[in-house]
Amino acid sequence: MNGETWKQKDRQYIAGTYGRFNVCLAEGKNATCIDVDGKKYIDFGSGIGVNSLGYCDAGWVTAVTKQLGRLQHCSNLYYSTPDIELAHRLCGLTGYDKVFFANSGAEANECAIKAARKYSFDRYGGKRNKIITLVNSFHGRTVTTLSATGQDVFHQYFFPFTEGFEFVKANDMDALTAMLDDSVCGIMMELIQGEGGVVPLEREFVAGVAELCREKDVALIVDEVQTGVGRTGKLLACEHYGIRPDIVTLAKGLGGGLPIGAVLFREDYAKVMGTGTHGSTFGGNPVVCAGALEVLNRVADSDFLAEVEKKGIYIRDKLAGIKEIDGVDGLGLMLGVRLKTKQAADAAKACVANGLLILTAKTKLRLLPPLTITKEEIDQGIAVLADVLK
Numbered sequence: 001m002n003g004e005t006w007k008q009k010d011r012q013y014i015a016g017t018y019g020r021f022n023v024c025l026a027e028g029k030n031a032t033c034i035d036v037d038g039k040k041y042i043d044f045g046s047g048i049g050v051n052s053l054g055y056c057d058a059g060w061v062t063a064v065t066k067q068l069g070r071l072q073h074c075s076n077l078y079y080s081t082p083d084i085e086l087a088h089r090l091c092g093l094t095g096y097d098k099v100f101f102a103n104s105g106a107e108a109n110e111c112a113i114k115a116a117r118k119y120s121f122d123r124y125g126g127k128r129n130k131i132i133t134l135v136n137s138f139h140g141r142t143v144t145t146l147s148a149t150g151q152d153v154f155h156q157y158f159f160p161f162t163e164g165f166e167f168v169k170a171n172d173m174d175a176l177t178a179m180l181d182d183s184v185c186g187i188m189m190e191l192i193q194g195e196g197g198v199v200p201l202e203r204e205f206v207a208g209v210a211e212l213c214r215e216k217d218v219a220l221i222v223d224e225v226q227t228g229v230g231r232t233g234k235l236l237a238c239e240h241y242g243i244r245p246d247i248v249t250l251a252k253g254l255g256g257g258l259p260i261g262a263v264l265f266r267e268d269y270a271k272v273m274g275t276g277t278h279g280s281t282f283g284g285n286p287v288v289c290a291g292a293l294e295v296l297n298r299v300a301d302s303d304f305l306a307e308v309e310k311k312g313i314y315i316r317d318k319l320a321g322i323k324e325i326d327g328v329d330g331l332g333l334m335l336g337v338r339l340k341t342k343q344a345a346d347a348a349k350a351c352v353a354n355g356l357l358i359l360t361a362k363t364k365l366r367l368l369p370p371l372t373i374t375k376e377e378i379d380q381g382i383a384v385l386a387d388v389l390k
Contacts, residue, residue, distance in 0.1 A: 003037045021352045028055030031373040031381075033357070042381035043357045046370045049194075049226050049334070052253035052295055054370035060256050060294045067290035076284060083284035086293045090264065093235060093300050095244065098270035100263040101284035105225030105251035106140025108261030111278055112188070112247045113144065115265065116219035117164075118272045120185030123217070131186040131221075132179055134170045138195035139188065139223055148188060151196065171205040180212060186219035187212075191237045194226040197362035198329050198336025203241055210243045219269065220245040225261075226334065229253040230299035230371050233309035233332030240331060253371070256295040258288040299371060308332050308371050311378065315367065318382045324389035329364070333371060336364040339389070347388055356384035 001009075003024045010020075026036045031043050031054050046052065053060050067082060074080050087099040102108045113131060120128045133139065137150040146154050147162040155161060166184075168176045170193070180187075187209055193199040213220040222245040227237035231253055234240055238248065246269050251261040261283075265273075282288075298304060312332045319325050319337060326338040339347065344360040351358045358381075359366040365385075369378070 001036070003035055006036055021349065021357070023352055023357070030054035030057070031370045031377040039355065041352070041355050041357050042377050042384065044367045044369045044381050045357050045359045046253075046368055047257065048359065049231060049252045049368040050255065051257050052229060052231075052299060052371050053256050054372045055257075057256070057372065059298065060291055063294040064258070064287055064291045067287045071286050073282070073285055073287075075281075076279065080284070080286050082286040082289035082293065086289045086296065089293060089296055089300075090262065093296070094248070094264055096248070096264035097267040098265045100265070100273070100278065101289070102251075102261035102263070102280050103259045103282050104140075104261045105223070105249065106142045106145045106261075107280065107283075108225065108249035108251055108263050109139045109145050109148065109188075109221075109223060110142060111261075111263045111273075112221045112223075112249050113148065113186070114278060115247060115263070115269045115273055116186035116188075116221060118277060119219060119269050122272050124185075128183060128185050130164050130166055130184045131188055132166050132168055132176065132184055133188045134190075134193070135167050136170065136193050136196035136199065137167075137188075137190055137223075138193070139190075170199070171202045173205055173208045176209065177212065180216060180218065184216075184218055186221055188221040188223060190223045190225075190227065191241055192227050192232070192330060192334060194334070194366075195361055197364055198334065198366055200329065200331065201241075206241045206243060210245070213246070219247060221247045221249070223249050225249055225251040226368075227331075229295065230305055230308055231332055231334050231368070232330075233305055233312060235300055235305065237331065253299075254292050254295060255288055256291050258291050260285075260288050260292050304371070311369075311371075311373065311375075314375065315378060315382070318378065319385075322386050322389055330367075333367070333369055333373075335367040336361055337367065338364055342389065347385075350388045351384055354384050354388060356381050356388075358385070 006024045024036045133148050135150040139145040139148045144162040148165050150167040228250040246266045248264040326340045329336040344365050348360050
């Protein structure tokens with residue numbers, strides 16, 4: 001079947017919850033992929049920051065298939081080794097005490113919310129249960145994580161939403177301080193607002209929030225679903241800001257292409273989550289964890305992370321020569337491109353038609369290429385983008 005036939009079948013049988021681009025992918029290698037009709041594309045999106053080692057990395061494929069031949073799944077009622085190895089590695093690299101494994105970023109954020117509320121309930125009682133998040137944030141698509149998302153566009157249709165969330169503008173320390181009363185148990189934020197337009201927070205604001213949380217014994221939760229696992233040139237974006245939150249959530253790039261979420265806890269927050277307080281049938285799946293361990297072992301290397309930063313600078317330098325581009329925001333290989341006159345959505349569609357897969361975030365083009373993307377692939381992608389933006 002050709003691409004158009006596959007697309008018609010998709011529209012016939014799959015619920016139409018996605019505004020798909022006009023391409024049906026079939027295979028790929030690193031940052032280059034091919035559709036069912038044989039057309040090649042450079043991928044600047046990596047599955048929205050998921051394919052951290054690119055398409056079908058040989059080491060990742062070996063780790064996953066080797067585990068598939070041993071044990072594809074077991075209940076969390078039993079021990080298994082891949083999730084233990086991955087947890088040990090994560091804690092060793094980040095300095096956190098415990099990990100909980102889920103299947104997505106939204107699930108990881110749900111667990112973080114529960115842990116913050118349980119910690120506060122145990123110490124202060126049930127009335128201290130509100131969580132402050134930031135205007136323009138995005139934390140997931142479950143009813144609770146939509147409730148935690150600080151964008152009105154997402155607060156429609158699915159009433160009633162989960163109670164207990166309040167929103168404050170990013171970088172407004174006075175407003176946050178005024179809101180932080182005895183009913184608040186946590187503050188949750190992305191250090192770079194991804195879906196909100198690739199908007200980095202101000203360092204002074206982040207430092208102030210961390211200090212307030214320490215003073216008030218309020219959980220500081222940092223959502224690193226998109227920024228984590230090397231995306232910004234550090235293993236965690238927290239390192240850029242010099243903070244150590246109580247809880248950090250991960251997903252996307254950690255799995256390298258398979259579904260995973262992870263919650264990193266300081267000991268005080270881990271110990272309140274006892275038997276029966278949370279769970280996941282597929283959380284810590286052996287195959288997924290084997291792939292994630294390969295990703296982590298590769299990405300956590302200092303030379304690898306330095307290359308991510310260099311590639312980000314290289315892309316910025318290339319983009320600076322395109323007249324339509326008004327500037328670039330972000331860190332490492334998480335970049336938001338501001339346009340002068342064109343609409344990002346129109347530009348993204350034109351890029352796809354010309355062989356470049358690229359994302360949008362609000363009014364910006366968004367770049368989340370594989371961390372392993374080569375300079376040759378970068379040059380090919382930038383050439384397409386430059387032609388589209390002429």
